[in-house]
Amino acid sequence: MSPKPDLTLRYMTLADVPQVTAIDRLSFDLPWSERSYAYEINESEHSFMVVLEASRELPIAGWRRLLGLNGGTRIERRIVGYGGLWNIGPEAHISTIAVHPQARGRGWGEVLLLAMMRRALALRAVEVVLEVRVSNERAQNLYRKHHFRTVGVKQGYYRNNDEDAYDMRLNIENAAARQQIEASYQALYEQHGFHDSYTRHKPPG
Numbered sequence: 001m002s003p004k005p006d007l008t009l010r011y012m013t014l015a016d017v018p019q020v021t022a023i024d025r026l027s028f029d030l031p032w033s034e035r036s037y038a039y040e041i042n043e044s045e046h047s048f049m050v051v052l053e054a055s056r057e058l059p060i061a062g063w064r065r066l067l068g069l070n071g072g073t074r075i076e077r078r079i080v081g082y083g084g085l086w087n088i089g090p091e092a093h094i095s096t097i098a099v100h101p102q103a104r105g106r107g108w109g110e111v112l113l114l115a116m117m118r119r120a121l122a123l124r125a126v127e128v129v130l131e132v133r134v135s136n137e138r139a140q141n142l143y144r145k146h147h148f149r150t151v152g153v154k155q156g157y158y159r160n161n162d163e164d165a166y167d168m169r170l171n172i173e174n175a176a177a178r179q180q181i182e183a184s185y186q187a188l189y190e191q192h193g194f195h196d197s198y199t200r201h202k203p204p205g
């Protein structure tokens with residue numbers, strides 16, 4: 001990707017599933033199946049899946065360039081990260097979040113997390129909850145940076161190696177928490193200048 005691609009947050013569609021599952025397999029020991037994504041996107045009423053897409057303008061090569069088609073450039077779009085949010089009753093559960101390994105460390109995981117937190121606010125959730133492997137310090141740092149607290153340990157939660165999970169939570173009911181999320185989202189928006197149809201609009205259908 002070029003240093004400053006255009007970024008878009010939007011709802012995940014079925015057409016995104018091949019790219020999303022590719023990132024999933026690179027990111028997790030227990031990746032979800034394509035069928036699971038299709039269910040979350042099309043069938044579940046509680047699911048709010050998001051992708052972060054990066055686009056950049058590239059010069060056209062070959063005969064198209066010789067003909068001068070499209071002004072000599074084309075737009076390349078790539079999904080660089082994704083996330084999943086379930087909203088059941090007062091809980092908004094972050095079910096998954098990943099950034100392509102080659103795109104990590106640019107603040108894009110944070111963009112995805114804050115987008116889901118902002119969607120949780122719009123859904124009037126009381127609490128945002130998630131599980132994270134006890135060995136996954138990178139992700140824990142990300143959650144702590146945004147004020148999640150560890151409230152417990154789920155023993156042997158991950159079935160591939162019986163690893164424990166931290167149960168991390170953030171209450172978003174009070175005005176101070178809401179303001180904090182909005183301020184962090186705004187700061188990221190100013191930093192990255194992304195387009196956002198995920199937190200600004202209701203899901204299609």
Ligand SMILES: CC(C)(COP(=O)(O)OP(=O)(O)OC[C@H]1O[C@@H](n2cnc3c(N)ncnc32)[C@H](O)[C@@H]1OP(=O)(O)O)[C@@H](O)C(=O)NCCC(=O)NCCS
Binds near residue numbers: 098104106137139142
């Ligand atoms: C966790 C993950 C989504 C973070 O995405 P990212 O785009 O690399 O993270 P960002 O650049 O947005 O970093 C945001 C914060 O995360 C933490 N973080 C990110 N990378 C880190 C690293 N290598 N070491 C320690 N902390 C790190 C820091 O708190 C960082 O804030 P800072 O830059 O102010 O220090 C990404 O590492 C990933 O996809 N991991 C594999 C999948 C996964 O573990 N998902 C979480 C499941 S619970």
